[in-house]
Amino acid sequence: MVQGTTLMVQGTTSDAGKSTLVVALCRWLKRQGVKVAPFKPQNMALNSAVTADGGEIGRAQAVQAQAAGLAPHSDMNPVLLKPNSDTGAQVIIHGRAISSMEAAAYHDYKQVAMQAVLASHRRLDSAYRVVMVEGAGSPAEINLRAGDIANMGFAEAVDCPVILIADIDRGGVFAHLVGTLELLSASEQARVKGFVINRFRGDLALLQPGLDWLEARTGKPVLGVLPYLMDFHLEAEDAIDQRQSAKAERLLKVLVPVLPRISNHTDFDPLRLHPQVDLQFVGPGQPLPPADLIILPGSKSVRADLAFLRAQGWEAAIQRHLRYGGKLLGICGGLQMLGRQLHDPLGLEGAAGSSPGLGLLELETVLEAQKQLRNVAGQLCLEQAPVSGYEIHAGVSSGAALERPAVQLADGRQDGAISADGQIVATYLHGLFESPPACAALLRWAGLREVQTVDYHALRERDIERLADLVEAHLDTQRLKQLCGLT
Structure with missing residues (x-):
C-alpha cells in the first residue's frame, strides 16, 4: 500500500478561489506525471455530478477530477449536502442519499459523517501520490467549529498542511488573511504553511509592501499572487454566474x-x-x-x-x-x-x-x-x-x-x-x-x-490549462513540491 501526501486548500471566505486553486494544482501535478486525486470532505451544493461508480458528488469535484485526468468517483466528495429548505438538506454519503435532516440533527450526525470522510480519504491516500483537498467556506466560522469535518477538523484528523487563499478582488485581503489566522487555535495556525492571494489586478510592485508586512506579521510565506483572469470560466459550485461577454451579432x-x-x-x-x-x-x-x-x-x-x-x-x-x-x-x-x-x-x-x-x-x-x-x-x-x-x-x-x-x-x-x-x-x-x-x-x-x-469541453480544458500555467508562472512551485512531499 502506497502512503500518499495530503495537502489542503482552505479559504478566508466562500468563493475565495479554493475550487479554482485545487483545479490548478491538480493539473499542474498531472503535467509532472504525479498521480493526484481531488477530495472535498463535505460539500453543500445543488450542482452535482454522477460518478463512474454510480454515485453523486459536487460538480466542482468532477471538474477537479478532469484536471487530474480521472473519472469522478464518490470518494472524491464523501459527504454532499443538498439543501431542500432554509434549515434542512438531503444528506448524501459515499454518493448515496441516506436521509433528509434539519441542521441540528445533522450537527449530531457529524461524528458518523466524519467516519465516512476518513474512510474515503484512506482509500484515496493509498491509491494516489497526492490527495489535493478543498475546504468549505472558512475555517474561522466559530459557530461551526465544534465537530468540524470540512476544514481544520479534517486537517487535524489526518495531520495535513494547509494553504490559505483569499480573494483580493473583494477588498480587505490582509484583514481576511490575518483575521482568519487569529481565529484559529495554535495547532491550526501552525498547520497553515502559506498564503495565496487570488484575482489581483494591477502592478504587483504596489502590492509588495503589503506582502512583506503580511509575512512579517504572521511569520508565514506568501506562496504567490494569482492574477485576475479575463474570459475565464469554471463551473460554479453553487453561486449562479451571470456574466455575459460582449456579443455583437443577432442573439x-x-x-x-x-x-x-x-x-x-x-x-x-x-x-x-x-x-x-x-x-x-x-x-x-x-x-x-x-x-x-x-x-x-x-x-x-x-x-x-x-x-x-x-x-x-x-x-x-x-x-x-x-x-x-x-x-x-x-x-x-x-x-x-x-x-x-x-x-x-x-x-x-x-x-x-x-x-x-x-x-x-x-x-x-x-x-x-x-x-x-x-x-x-x-x-x-x-x-x-x-x-x-x-x-x-x-x-x-x-x-x-x-x-x-x-x-x-x-x-x-x-x-x-x-x-x-x-x-x-x-x-x-x-x-x-x-x-x-x-x-x-x-x-x-x-x-x-x-x-x-x-465545444464546451474544449473551453473548459483550455481554462484548466490556463490555471496550471498560472501556477508555474506566479506561485512558489518549489515550496509547493515540498508541501506535496515531492522533494
Whole structure:
C-alpha cells in the first residue's frame, strides 16, 4: 500500500478561489506525471455530478477530477449536502442519499459523517501520490467549529498542511488573511504553511509592501499572487454566474427563472458562453421579458419551487410566451413541472402531498425513495443529434406525452417528451448543452438559423490549462513540491 501526501486548500471566505486553486494544482501535478486525486470532505451544493461508480458528488469535484485526468468517483466528495429548505438538506454519503435532516440533527450526525470522510480519504491516500483537498467556506466560522469535518477538523484528523487563499478582488485581503489566522487555535495556525492571494489586478510592485508586512506579521510565506483572469470560466459550485461577454451579432434570447432550490444550473454554462445566445437569469420580483426560449431548470424541491413560480406571476408569462410562438424547455424538475400532477407521497422534498403542475404536457410524476443516478448517451430526437448527459432525479414520470420522446437513449430507454405542436421539449438529462451537436439542434429549434459550433469541453480544458500555467508562472512551485512531499 502506497502512503500518499495530503495537502489542503482552505479559504478566508466562500468563493475565495479554493475550487479554482485545487483545479490548478491538480493539473499542474498531472503535467509532472504525479498521480493526484481531488477530495472535498463535505460539500453543500445543488450542482452535482454522477460518478463512474454510480454515485453523486459536487460538480466542482468532477471538474477537479478532469484536471487530474480521472473519472469522478464518490470518494472524491464523501459527504454532499443538498439543501431542500432554509434549515434542512438531503444528506448524501459515499454518493448515496441516506436521509433528509434539519441542521441540528445533522450537527449530531457529524461524528458518523466524519467516519465516512476518513474512510474515503484512506482509500484515496493509498491509491494516489497526492490527495489535493478543498475546504468549505472558512475555517474561522466559530459557530461551526465544534465537530468540524470540512476544514481544520479534517486537517487535524489526518495531520495535513494547509494553504490559505483569499480573494483580493473583494477588498480587505490582509484583514481576511490575518483575521482568519487569529481565529484559529495554535495547532491550526501552525498547520497553515502559506498564503495565496487570488484575482489581483494591477502592478504587483504596489502590492509588495503589503506582502512583506503580511509575512512579517504572521511569520508565514506568501506562496504567490494569482492574477485576475479575463474570459475565464469554471463551473460554479453553487453561486449562479451571470456574466455575459460582449456579443455583437443577432442573439437568441434565453430566459431561466431562478427558483429558490434551483439545481444543476451549470446546465446553462454552455449557453452563457455561446457567442449567439443572450442568457438571462430572472430573479424574484422580476417579470419574464420577451424571449425566444424559456428554460425551466432542475429543482431540489419541485412542488415548493412551482408554488414560488406561480407566486411570481411567471405561469401567466409562460402561457403568454407560448401563445406568441415561443419555445419552452423543461429539464429534470422543469420536466416534472410541465405535467398535470406532481406527487410526493413520502414527503421526500417537503410535506407529503400532491400539487397540480402547469398542465402543458400529458404526464404526471411520483417522487420515489430510490434516486435515479446515471451517466447516459443517445440521440436527441430533434435532428437525431448525438447527446450525452446525466440523470439525477427521484421522480418517475408516466403519461401519454412520453410517447413522443425527446431523447432515444443508447441503453434502449426513451427520455422526456416533445409536445405535438413542437413548442415544448422536456427531458431528465442534465448537461445536454455540453454536446455540440445537441446544443446546435436545440438552438435551431429555438429559432437561431445559423448556429456557430462551440465545444464546451474544449473551453473548459483550455481554462484548466490556463490555471496550471498560472501556477508555474506566479506561485512558489518549489515550496509547493515540498508541501506535496515531492522533494
